[in-house]
Amino acid sequence: MKQLVVAERVSLIGHIVSMVFGLVGILLVVPNAELILNLSEFGQTAMQWSMAGGGVVYMILGAAAVLLYASRTLGVGRAVAFLLPAVLISLTSELLGTSTGFPFGHYHYLSGLGYKIAGLVPFTIPLSWFYLGCVSYLLARAGLEVDTKPSLWRHIGAIGLGSLLLTSWDFVLDPAMSQTTLPFWYWQQPGAFFGMPYQNFAGWLGTGAVFMTVAALLWKNQPIKFERSQLNLPLVVYLSNFAFATVMSLAAGFSIPVLLGLLLGVTPAITLWWKASAATTQVTIEPATQEVSVASVKVALK
Known part of the structure; x- marks a missing residue:
């Protein structure tokens, strides 16, 4: 277990460091290529690595950190039961989107995110759906106390949230990543939301809801009880990826997407993380009280 925790933390740190390198490369090096000449040999090598494979590495490490975390806290079975629907359903949506325009709109991926499946979708994209989807769902599920008082509406609420x-997160990321000096995807039909079609966000909501629903059904009604400290990794992953997208958007001059993301993403995420501790306390105390009551009755009968 200790080795698993170490691997998880190393993956998380590498994930965050890779994002920082990516920001430096995209925002400083690409617009000012002459800066590389003033770096040391090590610095030049690091920047070249960042531009060549930084995007691929940060998504692989993010997926690895979340998969290790989910395996440790939920069990391998439930971790895989989320991984497979998230990867397969998101890949299907992305392949449909890049070939037909449904459900996101008409777009195609450029270079920089790794080998493209069927020549259309980088293999790293379904991984990003998995790790951001998993931490988002866990924060929502723990914060809504789905397993303290199971009900259909709480499960629906967790999937919706x-x-x-x-x-x-995509509100903030998508406009910037498609309009940087070195864009990663291109919209054939730019939309009204800072170049994004509104259909794109409907596609994101729908795709996320579908694979979260499938995962919830595969998990059945098995209890998932987290203390606040056990949700630190999901929160850190969510906030660090949001910070990456925020820096990109602000550098591109897009402040409204960031404000929307703060309102609809960061604020609920922190609130749900904060609520998780109270839910766990109730689960822990109630059985203890019941045991004491039963014990008292037995003594009285004697």
């Missing part, structure tokens, strides 16, 4: 957190 998880999908909203996931889509709110």
Whole structure:
């Protein structure tokens, strides 16, 4: 278990460091290529690595950190039961989107995110759906106390909130990543939301809701009880990826997407994380009280 925790933390740190390198490369090096000449040999090598594979590495490490975390806290079975629907359903949506325009609109990926499946979708994209989708769903599910008082509406609420957190991150990321000096995807039909079609966000909500629903059904009604400290990794992953997208958007001059993301993504995520501790306390105390009551009755009968 200790080795698993170490691997998880190393992956998380590498994920965050890779994002920082990516920001430096995209925002400083690409617009000012002459800066590389003033760096040391090590610095030049680091920048070249960042531009060549930084995007691929940060998504692989993010997926690795979340998969290790989910395996440790939920069990391998439930971790895989989220991974497979998230990857397969998001890949299907992305392949449809890049070939037909449904459900996101007409777009295609450029270079920089790794090998393209069927020549259309970089293999790293379904991984990003998985790790951002997983942390979003776990924050929503724990914050809504789904397993303290199980009900259909709480499960629906967790899926809805998880999908909203996931889509709110895309509010901030998508406009910037498609309009930087070195864009990663291109819209054939730019839309009204800072170059994004509104259909794109409907596609994100729908795709996230579908694979979260499938995962919830595969998990059945098995209890998932988290203390606030156990949700630190999901929150850190969500906030660090939001910070990456925020820096990109602000550098591109897009402040409204950031404000929307803060309102609909960051604020609910922190609130749900904060609520999780109270939910766990109730689960822990109630059985203890019941045991004491039963014990008292037995003594009285004697």
